[in-house]
Amino acid sequence: MPQSARKTPDTELSQFRVKGEIPVPILINWLTAVAVPLLFFFAWRSSLQNDPITPPLLIGFAVLLTVNSVTYLLSGNKTLQRRGFITLITVLFTYLAIHAVEDGSAIIWLFAYPPIIFYISESRIGVLACSGGFAAVIFLFSPLGDLLFEPPHSTSFRITMVAVLGFEMVTCYILDQSRRRSKLGLLKLAAEFEYAAKHDALTGLANRREALEQLDIEYQRYLRNARPFSVLLMDIDLFKSVNDNYGHHVGDELIMLVARTLREQCRKVDTLARWGGEEYLVLLPETTTEEAMSSANRIREAFAAKSVNTEQGQVQATISVGVASIRGSESIDRLLQRADEALYRAKSEGRNRVCGYENEAAA
Numbered sequence: 001m002p003q004s005a006r007k008t009p010d011t012e013l014s015q016f017r018v019k020g021e022i023p024v025p026i027l028i029n030w031l032t033a034v035a036v037p038l039l040f041f042f043a044w045r046s047s048l049q050n051d052p053i054t055p056p057l058l059i060g061f062a063v064l065l066t067v068n069s070v071t072y073l074l075s076g077n078k079t080l081q082r083r084g085f086i087t088l089i090t091v092l093f094t095y096l097a098i099h100a101v102e103d104g105s106a107i108i109w110l111f112a113y114p115p116i117i118f119y120i121s122e123s124r125i126g127v128l129a130c131s132g133g134f135a136a137v138i139f140l141f142s143p144l145g146d147l148l149f150e151p152p153h154s155t156s157f158r159i160t161m162v163a164v165l166g167f168e169m170v171t172c173y174i175l176d177q178s179r180r181r182s183k184l185g186l187l188k189l190a191a192e193f194e195y196a197a198k199h200d201a202l203t204g205l206a207n208r209r210e211a212l213e214q215l216d217i218e219y220q221r222y223l224r225n226a227r228p229f230s231v232l233l234m235d236i237d238l239f240k241s242v243n244d245n246y247g248h249h250v251g252d253e254l255i256m257l258v259a260r261t262l263r264e265q266c267r268k269v270d271t272l273a274r275w276g277g278e279e280y281l282v283l284l285p286e287t288t289t290e291e292a293m294s295s296a297n298r299i300r301e302a303f304a305a306k307s308v309n310t311e312q313g314q315v316q317a318t319i320s321v322g323v324a325s326i327r328g329s330e331s332i333d334r335l336l337q338r339a340d341e342a343l344y345r346a347k348s349e350g351r352n353r354v355c356g357y358e359n360e361a362a363a
């Protein structure tokens, strides 16, 4: 986990699915499975009416829709599948409308277009495709469309068709917007819960649970690659007296100041955690004891140079740090125990110092 995890932006969130939402590739495959027999059925019906163009065209669409789905199943390319499907159904619906398939009644299939388009594509594409389709229907029913395509529909059918199609498109747009908004709301809530479960509210650092998880991940890596890692266990010195003398809010300011110092002084790959009240744990991947000791000293010095402004003047504090590096096949618990013992030694030797486990020299 890089330092303290960032919050996920909305644009990234909207790519996720919420539980129960039908995935677009699966919906497209279902629609294809329904459309293919229907296309064969209407191809057969058209062949009975001695229409030489429609049957091969409808069968062609059925084949292309199938190829589109099979290609997705083989390649897993969702974007290609979605674009292919949108193109095919747009061309198919255009043909059904202008060629007056089924004595012109096939134009009614246009009502299936808006809900499908809004579900499977971005809102912007849905609006564009539906507006284009709507304009095309108005053109088809206009005097020029009459001249070019001779649609067999009565005036009352045309008026009703345009009115109902317009109504349906607006309804689909409103429902789609509300679906997208509530989905984003749910995903945001889930992301906030996840963030809260892993972070400390006061400092924004990882909490103890998340630190243990990161320790476990690093430990597994160590078991595989034997790359050493180290932990720093640190504690603000005489913190109780800060609370007692200046109040809890100044104590909280100091706790946040340590967090800021850690963020400034540590690498992106390090895990910075609030381990307890005024205790912190820093996990340093691929770091030897010597490197960890020097990092700990850098942090200690940086913090000692900072202060918190209060009504009673500047308040400064120091930290003590215990350092331990993983060794042999010891467990994480044992590593933490050694870091704790080193911290205890730093405290008992006078505070404001860094101690390693096993008689490493105090800073």
Ligand SMILES: Nc1nc2c(ncn2[C@@H]2O[C@H](COP(=O)(O)OP(=O)(O)OP(=O)(O)O)[C@@H](O)[C@H]2O)c(=O)[nH]1
Pocket (backbone or CB within 6 Å): 235, 236, 237, 238, 239, 240, 241, 243, 247, 248, 249, 250, 251, 252, 255, 276, 277, 278, 347, 351
């Ligand atoms: N302001 C504030 N105080 C806290 C918080 N969490 C724990 N504390 C206080 O931190 C203090 C910890 O004190 P001790 O464990 O006795 O240690 P210390 O005074 O720092 O002394 P040494 O560790 O021996 O240097 C207690 O008084 C807790 O109430 C917090 O979130 N905010």
